[in-house]
Every structure is written in structure tokens, then in C-alpha cells.
Amino acid sequence: MKKLLIFALAVLFVISAFSFKAIMVTDTGGLGDKSFNDGTWSGIQRAGKELGIETMVIQSYEQADYVSNLTKAAQEVQKEPDGGIVYAVGFMMTDALFEVAQQFPDVYFAGIDIAPPSENVPPNVICFLFKEQESAFLVGYIAAATTRAGKVGFIGGIPIPPVERFRYGFETGVKVYNNIHGTNVEILKGYTNHFSDPKKGKDLALSQFAEGVDIIFHASGACGNGVIEAAKEKMVSLVGKNDLVSILDYAYNNGGYFAMGVDVDQDYMAPGVVLASAMKGVDTASYYGVKWAYEGNWDPGIHTLGLKENGVRMSPMKYTKGLVDNRTLAELAYLVTLIKNGILVVPDTEEALKSFRTPKIVFPF
Template identity: 65%
Template sequence: MKRLLVLFLMVLVLAVGFAFKAIMVTDTGGLGDKSFNDGTWAGIQKAAKELGIEAKVIMSNEQSDYIPNLTKAAQEVLKEKDGGIVFAVGFMMQDALEKVARQFPTVYFAGIDIAFEKELPNVINFLFKEQESAFLVGYIAAAMTRTGKVGFVGGIPIPPVERFRYGYEAGIKAYMDLKGKKITVIRGYTNEFSDPKKGKDLANSQFSQGVDIIFAAAGACGNGVIEAAKERSEKLAGKGYENIKNYALSGKPLYYAIGVDVDQDYMAPGIVLTSAMKGIDTAGYYGVMWAYKGQFKGGLKVLGLKENGVRTSEMKYTKEIIEKLAPGVLKELEYLKGLIIEGKIVVPDSEEALKAFTVKGVRLPR
């Protein structure tokens, strides 16, 4: 009995004494963006809860905060008996992450939407094929527009934002190729990620030009796009999901938004048609798990539809609306998704590839 008690106390001491910390340094969008930062943090929190470890956030108010915040996070991790991992969230942190990671070679780092010219052994870089999920939502937008004009609102035109745009426009081009429908895309950029008012103003400008659906890849600025679509639609249909749904099912036109990064459909039920999601939560989760379990391996990981690294939302509030107003489009979408996974359709990730993109050889199932 005494021996069992000693063993129990030893196990208890080891458990209590284990110290591992996961720290996320946000970009300037910060927590509460309901998008990029929140999505990554959700994955980190999930892993931390399962493992019983500490997770914390260091907020960046401006780009000059990136290096000092990453440095502070690395220093905190070094103090932990069992180490930890530091996350840098967003392409804008690329140079800062590379500099700090070189200064702390024994600390694990994970970069979201970040890639280096030369990989570092202590950094996992996660990139996503945003263009693949954006292709799917672009196809839906093309099928659902009543005016023949759809919009795109980007934040800063950095590579991940532009990959969203390329995919979105490719999905629209695919619909035009397959259906012979003429659709115009109106583009605009807020040139930042943290001001919803700028997103709302730009969305209202596009709506006033005849656009009826806008895809926002603009961080917290995209929240303003959703708000603009909601306000305009509620003036027509009345407030509340049931009013929106019934108005749409009656065949009357509304204004719609498309969410990004995470499932944003809940933010305006019936008005956010779908969301082009990327596995930032998955990256956050596995980054922590691999570091904690000794399975960390630095290098680049690129995640697309095939790896379930990007996807669309389940369209909980809009599936019935889409099926009624664009019959067969969701079935077509599944078929096209399969062709992308098989490599038979390669969604463009550059302007040049977008200009050359066509699916005229594809035959949709009857």
C-alpha cells in the first residue's frame, strides 16, 4: 500500500511539474476578427484543452509589434521546463518570423500563411490552396447572381488574398464556360484587415453598381461586407432568418455575402450564402500536438481540398435557398470538387494562370 502511495505521488508530481506553453502572436487584425486569427486560436485552444497545457495570445496592434511580440513569446517558451511553440499568424509576419526563429533555434515556431525561401528546422510553415475553396464559392456566386454582377472585396492584396480572388474568378469563369452565362466581377481592396467600416463602405459601393453577391477575403473588414448585405436584405425582407428565407424562396432578389477562412454563415443566417474555409484551425491544432508529442518536423506543408485543408461551409441556412434558386448546382459542385481532387481541374493560383483557365472540355453529369 505504501509503495502504491509513493508511485501515485511520483506520477502526480510529474503531471503537475510538466510545463509546456503554446503562444499565438496575432497580426494586426487581432482576436475578435471572426476570421483568420480567431480560427487559428480555436485550433490552438482545442489542443491545449486536450493536453491540459497553457495557451495564451499576444496581440499585435501594428506591424512594428511583430518582432518584439515574437521575441517575447520565444523568451517565455524558453523559460518553460518542457518548452512550447510560438505561432505567427499571417503573411505580413513572414520577415519577422524568419528573423526571430533564427535567433531562437531551439524554440519551435509555426507560421500560418508563411513560407521561407530556405526552410528552417524549427519552423513549420503552413500554406493553403485558398484558390480551391474559392473556386467552389465562385461557382455558387455565378449560379446565384440575379444581376449578372458579383463583387470581390480583398484586404491587402498579399498572396493568400490573391489566391482567394484567382479561385473565385476561376469558379465564375467555369460557370460561364459550362452554362454560357455572362457575369461581370467588380473588385476592390480595403488595404487593411482590421476595419469593418472600410469593408462595409466598399461593399455598399459595389452594391450600388449592381452587384448582388460579394465574396470578402479581408479579415475583420469582411465583417462589414456581411453587415452591408444584411442591412440591405433586411430592408427588403424584414429582420430574422425566417423572413429572409421565405423572401428568397419566393424568388425575390436579395443581397448576399460569402464568408472566408472560417464558417461565417452564422453571422447573417440566410444572407451569407457560404464560406470559403481554410484549415487554419487544423494547423493550430496539429502544430501544438506535434510540438508537444515530439513529432515536430520543420518545413512547408501545403493543404488543399485533397488534404481537407480547405473546404466550403455546410450551408446550413442557405442550402434550401440555393437548391431552389439554382437547381442542380450543389450536385455540379460536388462533381467539380472531385475533378479538382483528382487533378483533372487545376485551379489557378496566379493572374497568368487565371487568364488561361478554362473548363470547356468538362462535361457535367446529367
């Protein structure tokens, strides 16, 4: 009898522990992009493990899947005694998210990189936006300081607002470096018009390298995997070896070809070749969205995260920091304080970028 009671309590615990469900609906980039979708999913999984709740993912293969997948996810959540939360990942899902959210007012919805189409945000929806331009500024400054060719590249996916904010920040970082140091680093720009085709990214990267670029920053989802692959192939062809020590030794003395990652820390994808990554806390946002919904601390509306909120950052450059001189790193640390204090405002629109003027900056060292 006692054993039966213990078994019944155990079953009850398992049932109660999984009575709240968090479901992520990917955009067409899908899991395995080593970027935006993977980063969001890691935050949801972390919350799931911490809170003891079930997590699942629904893959979208084309944009026509968005409404049906979000609907399917909401219906799954409705089956749970304690409800749950549905994540829509990416700007391209904006219309689908708000269409479905209105149909399921008792289900929590969270949008990553999704801005409401109007000022009226339904009480069951939370939107996380990021100041991508601030993290991109950091890698732009590093690129301008590190290039030996005097020409760097930017490769975007589809030119949607988050991608463009990365570009604005990257261009501003290069411009500020040029203005402070009297250099004239140029930027070559291109778009894959896709987020899930690494070959397009690789082909465009090889084209930019052929035009004299030696560092490329990508904001192109899984297309960026191809950008990184292109940089690695070019670097290995120069070095003649594939190991980290040989790559770093060659790069320190001669420069070479580099990529710069996006969204998450992509430095590991090609150690010594990915110079730095412009990160945004999609994992942090997805983690807190689940946690707030589960614990009843729901705060609907828009949450915009930047350097000041620790919502964006640059990768720690685990493999490549030695390729950047200490003076540049110190300057960058000081510039971060200026951004956090609102003294240096990184443009977030094309108009602001065109009118941007570098403020007077005097480093205290």
C-alpha cells in the same frame, strides 16, 4: 502524511502538465476578427485542452510589434522545462518570423500563411500554406449560379498572396460556371487595403451594391465584418423583417443581397444573408502544429493544404442551401472530384488565371 503525499503528487502533475506552452502572436487583425486569427486560435486551444498544456495569445496592434512580440513569446517558451511552440499568424509576419526563429533555434515556430523567403527552412520552423483558390472556386461557382443581377463582387483586404489566391479562385469559379452554362456573370473587384477596419469593408460593400452587385465575396479579415453588416442591412431593408424565415422566404422568391464569408464558417454571422463561406483549415493546421511539436513528430518545412488534403472547404450552408438548386450542388460536388484528381486545376497566380481555359466537363447526370 498520506494527504501531504497526495497533495505533492497533485502539484507535480499540474507542473508537469503545463511544462510545454503554445503561444500565438496575432497579426494586426487580432482576436475577435471572426476569421483568420480566431480560427487559428481555436485550433491551438483545442490542442491545449486535449494535451493538457498551457496556451496563450499575444496581441499585435501594429506591424512594428511583430518582432518584439515573437521574441517575447520565444522567451516565454524557453522558460518551460519541455519548451513549446510559437505561432506567427499571417503573411505580413514573414520577415519577423524568420528573423526571430534564427535567434531561438531551440524553440519551435509555426507560420500560418507564411512562405519561407528562401528554400532553406530552419529545422525549428514549420509553414502552413493553403490552396485558397480551391475553396474560393466553390463559392465563385455558387455565386454565379445564384446571382439574379448577373453581377457579383469581390472585396479583398491587402492584396497579399493568400488574398489574391482567393480572388483567382473566385474568378475561376464564376468563369467556369459562365462557360458551362452560357451565362455572362460579371465581377466587380475592390480592396480595402486594410484587414482590421470593418467600416472600410462596409463602405466598399455598399458602393458595390450601389453599382448593381447582389453577392459579395470578401477576403479581407475583420473588414469583412463590415461587408457582412452591409449585406444584412440591405437585405433587411428589402424584407422588412430580421428573422431567418422571412429572409429565406423573400430570398427564395426574389433574391436579395448576400455576402460570402472567408477563412472560417461565417454563415452564422448573418443567417440567411451569408450565402456560403470559403473556408481554410487554419484551425486544423494550428492544432496539428502544436500536437506534432508536443509529441515529437515535428516535420519542418512547408505543408500546403488543399481540397485533396481536406485543408480547404466550403461551409455546409446550414441556413442557405435551400436557395441553391440541387443541380448546382450536384455539379459542384462533381467539380470537387475533378479538382482533387488534378483534372481541373484552379489557378494560383495572375498569369495562370489569365491563361486559364475551362477543360471539357461532362457531368454524369
